[in-house]
Amino acid sequence: MSLFRLLLSRTGAAPLGGTALLALLGASSPAWSTERGRDIFFARGCAQCHTIQGPEAKVPVTERHKLKGPTLWYAGSKFRPGYLGRWLAKPQAFRGVRWGTMDKGETSHPALPPAEAKEVASFIEGLKDPEMPTGVVPGWGDKLPRQVLRRARILFQKEQPCYACHMVHIRKTVYRQAVEVGGFTGPHLIDAGLRLRPDFVVALLKSPERYSPNGRMPRYGNQAFTPLSEQDLIALAAYIATLK
Amino acid sequence: MKIFGLSLLAASAILLGPMSRPGAQGPPARPTAEQNFLWYCIQCHGPRGDGKGVNNTAKLPVSPRNLTDGRDMAQFSDEDMTRTINRGGGASDLSPIMPPWGNTLSAEDIRDLVAHVRKLCQCQFDPKAKERFLREQGKMPAQSQALDPMKETSR
Numbered sequence: 169m170s171l172f173r174l175l176l177s178r179t180g181a182a183p184l185g186g187t188a189l190l191a192l193l194g195a196s197s198p199a200w201s202t203e204r205g206r207d208i209f210f211a212r213g214c215a216q217c218h219t220i221q222g223p224e225a226k227v228p229v230t231e232r233h234k235l236k237g238p239t240l241w242y243a244g245s246k247f248r249p250g251y252l253g254r255w256l257a258k259p260q261a262f263r264g265v266r267w268g269t270m271d272k273g274e275t276s277h278p279a280l281p282p283a284e285a286k287e288v289a290s291f292i293e294g295l296k297d298p299e300m301p302t303g304v305v306p307g308w309g310d311k312l313p314r315q316v317l318r319r320a321r322i323l324f325q326k327e328q329p330c331y332a333c334h335m336v337h338i339r340k341t342v343y344r345q346a347v348e349v350g351g352f353t354g355p356h357l358i359d360a361g362l363r364l365r366p367d368f369v370v371a372l373l374k375s376p377e378r379y380s381p382n383g384r385m386p387r388y389g390n391q392a393f394t395p396l397s398e399q400d401l402i403a404l405a406a407y408i409a410t411l412k
Numbered sequence: 413m414k415i416f417g418l419s420l421l422a423a424s425a426i427l428l429g430p431m432s433r434p435g436a437q438g439p440p441a442r443p444t445a446e447q448n449f450l451w452y453c454i455q456c457h458g459p460r461g462d463g464k465g466v467n468n469t470a471k472l473p474v475s476p477r478n479l480t481d482g483r484d485m486a487q488f489s490d491e492d493m494t495r496t497i498n499r500g501g502g503a504s505d506l507s508p509i510m511p512p513w514g515n516t517l518s519a520e521d522i523r524d525l526v527a528h529v530r531k532l533c534q535c536q537f538d539p540k541a542k543e544r545f546l547r548e549q550g551k552m553p554a555q556s557q558a559l560d561p562m563k564e565t566s567r
Contacts, residue, residue: 229443229451270454270466327502332509333455333467351467353455384452386511393499393514 198290205291208284220295226381233268235382242379244296246368253289257282264335264352272352297371297379305366305405312406320407323400328388330357330404336411353384361412369405445528448521452513461532474507482535487542493526505551 209215222241227234243252261274280288312320324330325338334357335350350356372379373396376387388396396404443451450459458464461479468476479485488496495503497517501510513522530536546552 229447232451265466270459272466327508328500328511329509332472332511347471349469349471351455351469351472353467384455386452386513387515393512 201287201290202294203291205287205289208280208288209291212278212280212284212288214288222297223378224381226377232382235268237267240292241295242297242300242368244293245300245302245371246365246379247293248363248365249293250289251363252292253286256280256285256289262355264356270353300367300371302367304370305402305409308406310361310410310412312403312410316403316406319400320403323396323404324407328396330354333385357408357411359412361409364408366405366409369408370401373401373404442518442520445521445524448517448525449528452516453525456510461529472509474509476510479529479532482533483541484545485529485533486535486538487545489537489542490526490530493529494522497522497525 209220217237218240220240222239224239224241257280259277259279261277264274265271266273267275279285308316330336331338331350333351333354335348335352335354336357337346337348339346348358368379373388376383376385388401449457449461453461454465456463456465456467456476457479458468458476463476463478465476477484492504496506496510498512498514500508500512502508503512517525543552
């Protein structure tokens with residue numbers, strides 16, 4: 169009750185009403201914030217384009233253009249904490265083509281007021297895949313062991329050139345500034361280190377049928393046609409985590 | 413009685429109709445080669461297969477191949493194409509920018525895609541074209557420079 173009074177006195181008392189009070193309480197309690205995030209998610213119509221139930225069903229290639237937006241059922245396992253809150257307040261397209269098409273351009277995404285963005289992000293970050301292994305990629309940060317970095321660069325730039333579809337900024341010794349290279353159809357990896365959890369990158373490469381059954385990305389993994397070893401996948405994920 | 417017989421026949425046709433139709437109850441139909449091409453290959457090779465896909469940017473080390481160029485495409489046998497689609501460009505001594513699709517598409521899908529590419533290039537495999545291409549690339553010694561095995565043994 170004393171907390172209640174304190175809040176009332178700090179917010180300038182009763183005229184502000186229940187909404188402001190709820191928002192304040194929501195900000196102070198993560199569980200409440202998640203609940204409010206869920207309400208905003210549905211009230212704002214996010215569910216019209218994004219599904220939150222998983223795993224996603226495989227759709228025939230002729231029907232895939234009807235999918236309106238990426239699934240979010242494992243978003244908490246995919247995105248780094250805090251990224252979605254910032255992104256939802258100021259969304260920027262990940263691809264250089266409009267969603268579901270091959271037309272150059274960007275698909276616009278509605279922006280949320282910062283307070284709401286934080287709450288919706290709190291809800292989405294709670295959507296995790298309990299079966300996704302964590303702790304697979306060691307916490308090297310930006311300082312990768314020399315051999316890992318070398319192997320990852322060879323894979324990323326030479327053997328399986330990811331940049332054919334994913335735009336990146338590659339720093340070469342001959343240029344003072346990073347060079348922007350890459351295609352438009354895959355989500356860019358320019359700030360992938362701020363965006364993606366490295367464990368998710370390994371999981372996606374190993375089980376694309378679970379995380380991206382309807383995407384255009386070729387399937388990698390430890391199979392006959394693309395013998396990428398576990399070490400290769402870890403090196404790639406750790407390298408992608410350094411792209412900022 | 414005749415009317416009853418006819419109506420019974422009609423009723424059984426209505427009931428059994430959907431079941432007896434081929435493929436109606438079975439697994440979903442396999443996508444055609446063109447449908448797969450317009451979902452996967454379109455990214456680099458473009459909707460017409462002329463290599464003008466969205467990902468064909470100036471900073472790529474190689475341009476995606478123009479699949480409608482019959483003279484150029486005649487150098488590839490069906491086996492070459494299948495290997496390239498399955499295991500990527502690197503497996504056929506081409507650019508590894510072309511990724512492997514063997515895990516994504518089934519063997520039947522890839523066989524159909526090869527037939528589709530043959531339709532796009534309107535060409536058949538020509539061994540002479542392959543020889544000419546390899547010579548141009550410096551992957552095969554010119555005939556005048558080729559070693560004569562008899563000369564080697566006589567020394």
